[in-house]
Amino acid sequence: MASFLSIVTNIIAPIFIIVGLAALIDRHFKPDARALSAIAVYLLSPCLVLDNIATSSLQAEEVWQIVAMALLSSLVMILLGVVISRLLGFERGLATGFALTVGLLNTGNYGLPVSDFAFGKEGLQRAVIFFIVSAVWTNTAGIFVASRGTGTTRQALLNVFKGPLLYAMGLGFLLNLTGVGMPLPVARAVSLLSQATVPFMLIVMGLQLARTSVRGRVGPLALAVATRLVVGPLIAIGLASLLGLTGLTRQVTILQAAMPSGVMSGVLATLFGGDAEFVAATILLSTLASIATLSVLLSVLM
Numbered sequence: 001m002a003s004f005l006s007i008v009t010n011i012i013a014p015i016f017i018i019v020g021l022a023a024l025i026d027r028h029f030k031p032d033a034r035a036l037s038a039i040a041v042y043l044l045s046p047c048l049v050l051d052n053i054a055t056s057s058l059q060a061e062e063v064w065q066i067v068a069m070a071l072l073s074s075l076v077m078i079l080l081g082v083v084i085s086r087l088l089g090f091e092r093g094l095a096t097g098f099a100l101t102v103g104l105l106n107t108g109n110y111g112l113p114v115s116d117f118a119f120g121k122e123g124l125q126r127a128v129i130f131f132i133v134s135a136v137w138t139n140t141a142g143i144f145v146a147s148r149g150t151g152t153t154r155q156a157l158l159n160v161f162k163g164p165l166l167y168a169m170g171l172g173f174l175l176n177l178t179g180v181g182m183p184l185p186v187a188r189a190v191s192l193l194s195q196a197t198v199p200f201m202l203i204v205m206g207l208q209l210a211r212t213s214v215r216g217r218v219g220p221l222a223l224a225v226a227t228r229l230v231v232g233p234l235i236a237i238g239l240a241s242l243l244g245l246t247g248l249t250r251q252v253t254i255l256q257a258a259m260p261s262g263v264m265s266g267v268l269a270t271l272f273g274g275d276a277e278f279v280a281a282t283i284l285l286s287t288l289a290s291i292a293t294l295s296v297l298l299s300v301l302m
Helices: 004-029 032-053 060-087 094-105 110-147 153-162 165-176 186-208 218-245 248-259 264-270 276-299
Strands: none
Touching: 004 110, 004 165, 004 186, 004 264, 004 276, 032 186, 060 094, 060 110, 060 218, 060 248, 094 218, 094 264, 094 276, 110 165, 110 186, 153 276, 186 248, 186 276, 218 276, 248 276, 264 276
């Protein structure tokens, strides 16, 4: 069991140092967060996925275990969010926001660096698979939940295939299975962009959090944060046992499933009429609270 203090200092603190510096930059220079997000989504993330999958030593069975864990944990949490919302009689906008913040995770610009710092390159490879599945989930089930079944499933599927992430994943698996390498200039370019992804994502995260305010309903906020950061990891531990996950794959997938609410939940709430203010506050609070919850979880997992 790793020391709680060493985890906070060596794994969690570097992330929030970068996030804090990005927030200061945002305060003084107001960079275009949307443009930077586009660079992360359409250029850096696909290179990270391509580079890690093409050079991965993971076995097919292990990959499918990660995929199953990512899908099942997200599905259970979305359903739990919907059930809690109905039992407590939340109005429609709040209910949608609650389900989104509970079910959509920040496995990209937070989950990837935490996995990298905690478990190194081997851990990052597994976290990338989880991240890809989460991204697909967000652009399908996430949009469906946000729109409350108003006929946007087709558009959700189109959005998945419009982005380069799936194509980078497919090419990565093809190169991995065939043993064919990329031309050296391309491989070096992809590798450089891949290495830039994690710090760049943290900068974008800092910009996004700097523009978020904590206002809204205290009770539902506390419940959403607790459900995401406490119930989520407990369900993930149960699912890991059910799926027979062991070793590093178990550690990384449980860690990824314990991440705070994803920034995309705020985007979806805004687009489809959810309580965007509540969602933004939950994202910020769950991210800050995760300093403690992830440190405790890592002290148990490591």
